[in-house]
Amino acid sequence: MNKYFRLDIFLKSLLFASILAPTYAQEKAKDDAVNITVEPIEFDRIKQVLEKDRLGKEAETKKNKIIKEKKALNRKKVALYDLPSKEDFWSFFSEYWIVKNATVLKWNFKKPEYGLEDSFKEFLEKLGIYELKFKILLVNTPDVTHFALPSNANEIIFLVSVPFIRTLDLSKLEISLLLLEDYVRLQKGYFKDYASVKGLDSFLGSNSYEKKWDKSLLEKISEKYDELIFDKGFNFQQQYSVTTRMNKLLKNNIKWWNGYYLMLGKIDNLVKSNILYQKYLKIYPSPELQKNWLKPQNKKVL
């Protein structure tokens, strides 16, 4: 009996202790909280110490440096996707077209030395056309007789047919006059205007980072080159404008003017007699009319 009585007292005291324990813990926690609020961390003081040590400034410069480096890296990454500028595009594209049409144009052959490098340079300088870089590509086909392709500023790429030169037995001066006519035509912007397809303006000088550029654009420009060079050529109005410009450029030198007039006569005879060059009239209409435009007009005196 006594044994049961002791157990009862033990259980009751255990129950009492379990009731009191949480309230004691709560009180203790409250006391601790009070202690924390008594000693607050003075952030302002720490900040001041850091400022005195210039650690904050250093951290700031480091942060700025990292931001700058990241920006520069990003700029470099984006720059990889730059698309050709207006200044770089045309010479590149003309050469690209020449390479793509190597088998049609037949330019990879051993050429006769006409000495055009010096004769055309001298001719340009006598005319007063300075600081013009020229590249002349002789082609071994009658399909393209002579042409100037769009190029970058102060540069020009010419195509000249060796069979055409041989058939007409052109002199160095006549070849230079032919190239000058092509130069004038190119200066007037007819080719670039024709080849500038829709979307080219927004393409040139833009960037293709995280977006795709329209690759069909180059094919479209290439088709325009084909059309103009092999089929369509220039119209009468354009030819008239070119011929009158040539007249102005050459009329101070009677030898050159005569040479141009006689050369047009040679070409006129050729295109009328040789079936290989009948297409010439479609591209450059027409040598006969050009000769008439060059003739001084007789004004009737009333």
Place this chain on the structure above:
Amino acid sequence: MIKYSKILFIMSFIFFSRVEAKEEISRVVYFNHLFGHVHKNPSRYSQSLSTIECGHPVKIVKEKGNEILSGNYFKVKVGPYLGYIDRIYLSNKKEKCISDKYPKFFNSLNLSISEMYYWGKLNDQYVQGESKVQ
């Protein structure tokens, strides 16, 4: 005995003159056009040993202390090839061609090997010049 010493002298002369004529590298320059060729002989129509790209390092060869220039062509060493390149296509500094300025655009053209070869040939085939102020 005199006869043998004469032979020995002639042989040593031939040997040393050959050693002296040995070709060495003079300097390194860079190819400055989009594509081009290392030619077997100093002529634009000569066989191509290799097609090279813009910025490719080219070692100019010298003999007896002088760089070898045949007409406009420098004797050069490019990789394993010993050949000739026109001097107008070589620069002391690396130049930025269109392939360097617009790399992603240029790669997207997917030029074939034969197109690169033709582009190099195109540079060989041009008659080039520039009018200057007199």
